[in-house]
Amino acid sequence: MIKRIFILLALLGLVLMFLPFLKDFDFHEELSDLSSQYVEGSIKDLNTQNVVTSVIVTYRGLDTLGEVTVLFLATAGVGFLLRKKKASLKPRRSSELLQTASQFLFVLIILTGIYIFTHGHLTPGGGFQGGVLITTAFLLLILADVNLKFNHSILHFVESFSGAFYVMIGLFGLLLIGMNSFLDPAILPLGKFGNLLSAGAIPIIYSLVGLKVGSELTTILDKMGGE
Amino acid sequence: MIFSLILGFLLLIIGLYGMLTQKNLIKIVIGFSIVDTGTHIIIVSIGYLRGRTAPILDGAVDLANATKQVVDPIPSALVLTAIVIGLAVTALMLSFVIKLYQKNKSLSIDDYQELKW
Numbered sequence: 174m175i176k177r178i179f180i181l182l183a184l185l186g187l188v189l190m191f192l193p194f195l196k197d198f199d200f201h202e203e204l205s206d207l208s209s210q211y212v213e214g215s216i217k218d219l220n221t222q223n224v225v226t227s228v229i230v231t232y233r234g235l236d237t238l239g240e241v242t243v244l245f246l247a248t249a250g251v252g253f254l255l256r257k258k259k260a261s262l263k264p265r266r267s268s269e270l271l272q273t274a275s276q277f278l279f280v281l282i283i284l285t286g287i288y289i290f291t292h293g294h295l296t297p298g299g300g301f302q303g304g305v306l307i308t309t310a311f312l313l314l315i316l317a318d319v320n321l322k323f324n325h326s327i328l329h330f331v332e333s334f335s336g337a338f339y340v341m342i343g344l345f346g347l348l349l350i351g352m353n354s355f356l357d358p359a360i361l362p363l364g365k366f367g368n369l370l371s372a373g374a375i376p377i378i379y380s381l382v383g384l385k386v387g388s389e390l391t392t393i394l395d396k397m398g399g400e
Numbered sequence: 401m402i403f404s405l406i407l408g409f410l411l412l413i414i415g416l417y418g419m420l421t422q423k424n425l426i427k428i429v430i431g432f433s434i435v436d437t438g439t440h441i442i443i444v445s446i447g448y449l450r451g452r453t454a455p456i457l458d459g460a461v462d463l464a465n466a467t468k469q470v471v472d473p474i475p476s477a478l479v480l481t482a483i484v485i486g487l488a489v490t491a492l493m494l495s496f497v498i499k500l501y502q503k504n505k506s507l508s509i510d511d512y513q514e515l516k517w
Contacts (some may be wrong), residue, residue: 177421180417180420180421183420184413184416184417184420187413187416188409188413191409195402195405195406195409198402198405200402200448200449200450201449201472202449202450203449203468204449204467204470204472205472207474208467208472208473208474209467211473211474212455212457212466212467212470212473213466213467215457216457216463216466222456222457222458223455223456223457224455224456224457224470224473225455225456225473225476225477225480228473228474228477229477229480229481233477236481237481240481240484240485243485243488244484244485244488247485247488247489247491247492248488250492250495251491251492251495254492254495254496254498254499255495255498255499295458296456296458297454297456299480301480301481301483301484302480304484305484305487366463386484389488390487390488393488393491396495397491397494397495397498
């Protein structure tokens with residue numbers, strides 16, 4: 174009982190802490206200087222339609238690299254914890270409907286995922302969303318057959334290849350453009366605004382992020398699938 | 401939107417309450433996910449600007465005047481990455497739960513006294 178009172182008191186304190194922020198919160202009418210610089214730079218310097226993509230891949234590219242590393246660490250943690258060889262389960266056979274539909278939908282979902290991460294600089298979407306979508310295709314396969322074995326060497330190859338290539342594109346920026354241009358997408362021609370082949374290296378970087386996220390989350394699914 | 405801001409804080413409080421009161425480990429993880437979602441909603445609604453469109457410069461936006469027509473792209477970018485990280489961290493927590501259950505055959509937090517003082 175006394176514990177519950179303490180919990181409620183703590184939450185009440187939190188509410189009191191947030192309340193001034195909520196009361197005095199006034200919405201901006203204009204973009205901040207940094208944001209408007211990002212929007213203008215996205216038009217002038219990067220030729221990228223999707224400003225969120227240019228923030229993630231270019232202006233805050235180093236953060237995204239760190240974030241991919243965090244994702245890798247989480248995957249490594251899951252793999253470390255659940256490394257024991259999973260016992261072959263004898264589950265109830267999934268229905269005929271699910272088995273047929275999963276094979277039919279698998280290709281379509283993978284294609285949609287690839288579309289989303291290659292068009293990340295034009296439309297809403299990008300590497301992270303596309304990668305998660307690709308993972309759902311593999312989830313469907315696992316649902317249809319729990320004892321499904323993935324080819325681990327291919328998964329690991331795709332993951333490490335995309336990670337290494339991502340860093341290499343960043344280093345090309347240093348090599349070809351000069352100091353302070355790690356992960357600069359201008360190493361490739363910027364193309365025409367709004368075309369698929371535009372925005373320099375951004376589509377390539379985002380595709381690599383998509384492949385990396387997809388393969389990492391699929392590894393997590395594979396590890397957790399048997400539990 | 402002030403409403404989405406309030407909703408975000410409400411979700412944050414509900415999630416924290418769930419994390420503090422529930423005994424089941426999986427329910428604690430669910431509470432964490434709710435806190436996660438609450439913070440995402442708060443961050444996105446901070447970047448909202450009245451009457452503007454998404455920061456995607458297609459036909460709906462006049463390129464010469466783009467800074468006057470789009471919402472703040474930075475909070476969206478932050479949340480986009482935070483969602484994926486939240487997913488991975490949740491997966492990591494759930495695998496800890498699986499390991500704990502395999503070792504002690506219990507999902508109740510009361511059966512784990514090692515860190516209690």
